[in-house]
Amino acid sequence: MSLLNEIAEFWMDGTIRAVEAFGQGYGSPATDPPATTPYRVVYESGLLRLRHYEAPERRFKTPLLIVYALIKRPFILDLLPGKSVVESLVQRGFDVYLTDWLPPAREDSWRGFDAYVNGDIADAVRVLQIQNGVERVNLLGYCLGALLSLIYSALHPANVRGLITLTVPFDMSVRDLPFYNLVDFITDDVIELVTRIYGNCPAWMINGGFNLMAPVHHALDKYVGRYRNGRRDGYAEMFELFERWMRSDIPLAGQLYREMHQLIFRRNALKRGELRVAGQPVDLRRITCPLLNVVAEQDDVVHPRSSLGLLEHVGSTDKRNITFPTGHIGAVVSAGAISKLWPQVGRWLAEHDQ
Amino acid sequence: MLGNQSFVLDRLSTFIETAWLDFPAEVTKALAGVSDDDQLQRVGWKVYDAWIGLANELTNTLYSDPLFGEVSGRVIETALRLRHLAGAAAAAFFGNFWPLIGLPTHRELVALRQELLALREELRSFAHLSDAHDRLASDSPSVVPLWKQTQTGYGPANGHPIRPPSRQGERNVAA
Structure with missing residues (x-):
């Protein structure tokens, strides 16, 4: 009986919090938990707040800019001591900068690839160049952030020393994840209607999409998991933080939502070399810097096959894939990733520093 | 399949x-x-x-299943069209018919609310100013606000009587 009571309690808590999050409009900087690694905001413009995590003992000259995905808050990269990608890199002596994307308002619905890549990311790179007195910076993009980093590197190759793409949604013709079959039935009319009604793709729609990717897990199994692992050290705290992150969705700017759906998901324009940003073709062969493509083997958000083919399309000679046995989010929070994958990424960055 | x-x-x-x-x-x-x-x-x-x-x-x-995809796509599209239609109908109703029968529109209510907030803010700053004057007067007895000086028999400098600030209007605003 205690088993059923406890699971019911976890389920009820989760449901109440989901309803509260819906009422509050999901994620915003105000809903973030306290940061694990200290930082200061060094630049703010448009919808970008640039955080700087200074290394206590800086050992490498080239600063690293982490381009986070646009659809949830970035605290997943700095979740808890010992479970933080940022902390792991900073402790290795890298000066890390992180893009904290602010939620777009209705009047920001015009923002597309051009505004984010040629505007915000280009500004952030400029800040790194000025603050560190360097010509080129390292870029690390996560998920949608990896896509933006890839486009930036193709449009501004002279500014990038090394590029790391983590779980990048590159080849969108891959339909190995059943949920993506539904994307084919979402017509351009639907996208136009969403942007006409809401301006941007609302946070609740993004949250709903994530829940639909694994409905059984989100409706029941995660609460049962919470019960089964309740006695594991730190599990409850991790579960709460993770759930908080799952509800931290922010809207996706209308134009970017349109471009993502029509050009990336439906036409696979980046892989086919047909993507243009501000009239300029995004030619991946212009990327000649060293490239590390990190793929999560059990990724259920971006299928590994969607990321693996990237290497064939870039102009770099120094390029490699790392596949790691973890999921999409496990790649940045799991104990295995923090202890094995990120030291490997750190070594790669160190080797390519000079 | x-x-x-x-x-x-x-x-x-x-x-x-x-x-x-x-x-x-x-x-x-x-x-x-x-x-x-x-x-x-x-x-x-x-x-x-x-x-x-x-x-x-x-x-x-x-x-x-393509059939499920097709049905889901149609359901989403229909729901969005209905939502769009309802939004347009509400805008037409509240934008045109509503003022016709003499009721305020949403925009007017928002403007009124903003005006009220601004007046409250003004009132708050007046209250702060008055408190500061009072504190100053009690901290240093030699410095007396001008309007109190007239009450205590000191003559105004410019030859006109100075009255204490009226709070009547402020009360009206707060109400």
């Missing part, structure tokens, strides 16, 4: 095996006293895991 069906069959057979064979056998053993509770619990979780696996596979099969 055939691949999906075979996955579903695999999951289904695992579920049947654990739920209808392993679990009853374990319950019988526990009742007979030849097995402990831990073992029974382990088999119980096995049944649960098999059921979750089957549910996940059924979801995947559903998502892979």
Whole structure:
């Protein structure tokens, strides 16, 4: 009986919090938990707040800019001591900068690839160049952030020393994840209607999409998991933080939502070399810097096959894939990733520093 | 589609095996006293895991079904069209008909609210100013606000009587 009571309690808590999050409009900087690694905001413009995590003992000259995905808050990269990608890199002596994307308002619905890549990311790179007195910076993009980093590197190759793409949604013709079959039935009319009604793709729609990717897990199994692992050290705290992150969705700017759906998901324009940003073709062969493509083997958000083919399309000679046995989010929070994958990424960055 | 069906069959057979064979056998053993509770619990979780696996596979099969995709796409589109239509109708009603019968529009209410907030802010700053004057007067008795000087018999500098600031209007605003 205690088993059923406890699971019911976890389920009820989760449901109440989901309803509260819906009422509050999901994620915003105000809903973030306290940061694990200290930082200061060094630049703010448009919808970008640039955080700087200074290394206590800086050992490498080239600063690293982490381009986070646009659809949830970035605290997943700095979740808890010992479970933080940022902390792991900073402790290795890298000066890390992180893009904290602010939620777009209705009047920001015009923002597309051009505004984010040629505007915000280009500004952030400029800040790194000025603050560190360097010509080129390292870029690390996560998920949608990896896509933006890839486009930036193709449009501004002279500014990038090394590029790391983590779980990048590159080849969108891959339909190995059943949920993506539904994307084919979402017509351009639907996208136009969403942007006409809401301006941007609302946070609740993004949250709903994530829940639909694994409905059984989100409706029941995660609460049962919470019960089964309740006695594991730190599990409850991790579960709460993770759930908080799952509800931290922010809207996706209308134009970017349109471009993502029509050009990336439906036409696979980046892989086919047909993507243009501000009239300029995004030619991946212009990327000649060293490239590390990190793929999560059990990724259920971006299928590994969607990321693996990237290497064939870039102009770099120094390029490699790392596949790691973890999921999409496990790649940045799991104990295995923090202890094995990120030291490997750190070594790669160190080797390519000079 | 055939691949999906075979996955579903695999999951289904695992579920049947654990739920209808392993679990009853374990319950019988526990009742007979030849097995402990831990073992029974382990088999119980096995049944649960098999059921979750089957549910996940059924979801995947559903998502892979073009008919489900088609219907979902249509339902979403229809819901959005209705939402758009309702929004347009509400805008037309409240934007045109509403003012016609003399009721304020949403924009007017918002403007009124903003005006009220601004007046409250103004009132608050007046109250702060007045408090500051009072504090100053009590801290240093030699400095007396001008309007108090007139009350205590000191003459105004410019030859005109100075009255204490009226609070009547402020009360009206607050009300």
